[in-house]
Amino acid sequence: MSDASFHKGVKDPETELDGSSLKVLIVHTRWNSEIVEQLVHGTKSSLLKHGVKPINIIVRSVSGAYELPGGALKLIRQAQHESVNLVSNVEDFLTTAGAELAGRTTGSSDKEEIVKRGAFDAVICIGVLIKGSTMHFEYIADAVSHGLMRVGLDTGVPVVFGVLTCLDDEQAKERAGMGQSASRHNHGTDWGTAAVDMALLQV
Numbered sequence: 001m002s003d004a005s006f007h008k009g010v011k012d013p014e015t016e017l018d019g020s021s022l023k024v025l026i027v028h029t030r031w032n033s034e035i036v037e038q039l040v041h042g043t044k045s046s047l048l049k050h051g052v053k054p055i056n057i058i059v060r061s062v063s064g065a066y067e068l069p070g071g072a073l074k075l076i077r078q079a080q081h082e083s084v085n086l087v088s089n090v091e092d093f094l095t096t097a098g099a100e101l102a103g104r105t106t107g108s109s110d111k112e113e114i115v116k117r118g119a120f121d122a123v124i125c126i127g128v129l130i131k132g133s134t135m136h137f138e139y140i141a142d143a144v145s146h147g148l149m150r151v152g153l154d155t156g157v158p159v160v161f162g163v164l165t166c167l168d169d170e171q172a173k174e175r176a177g178m179g180q181s182a183s184r185h186n187h188g189t190d191w192g193t194a195a196v197d198m199a200l201l202q203v
């Protein structure tokens with residue numbers, strides 16, 4: 001049944017998203033790389049459209065979809081540790097320079113700001129799972145979806161689920177904007193918007 005008033009997909013946010021202060025990590029698989037590359041391209045163009053600066057879009061790859069949760073967690077933790085180290089270096093520098101005597105020590109809000117700046121505001125995990133002839137697909141899809149949700153909830157960093165779970169190649173291509181049908185759509189564009197939207201979400 002077709003209904004002209006029904007829009008399948010995500011509605012644009014009510015207010016324009018300004019991602020100019022955000023730092024976003026994209027982690028993508030090297031499995032099914034031709035399709036994944038198109039999804040990464042769609043995601044990046046959406047981040048840029050929302051004002052995220054090219055220098056603040058960090059792209060890393062892992063082998064397959066199963067590696068996405070562990071890879072994302074490792075990179076998030078590394079970025080957080082680097083920020084903490086940066087804070088101690090700044091403190092050491094100020095102490096050495098005698099700035100604390102002039103009341104210029106780093107306060108807790110400065111520290112929070114530095115740590116926040118070093119860490120990611122959102123992470124987008126991109127992969128393409130295509131069903132084969134064994135139960136491999138089902139196990140991986142289940143593990144990855146639960147794993148990515150856990151990474152997001154455990155770290156507090158919004159994690160976008162950019163993993164296609166398709167029954168055949170055609171379904172995957174359609175969803176990466178590479179298919180033949182008029183309704184083909186690169187889902188990466190929605191994932192970029194979701195990341196900026198979640199990063200900016202506040203009361």
Ligand SMILES: Nc1c(NC[C@H](O)[C@H](O)[C@H](O)CO)[nH]c(=O)[nH]c1=O
Nearest residue numbers: 029031063064065066127128129130
């Ligand atoms: N079949 C697909 C895989 N399989 C590989 C696993 O994700 C994983 O890399 C391996 O089991 C080693 O841990 N990965 C995809 O991304 N897409 C597939 O269709």
Ligand SMILES: CC(=O)[C@@H](O)COP(=O)(O)O
Nearest residue numbers: 131132133134135136137
């Ligand atoms: C473990 C594998 O990568 C492989 O045996 C899975 O096979 P299929 O994709 O046909 O289910």
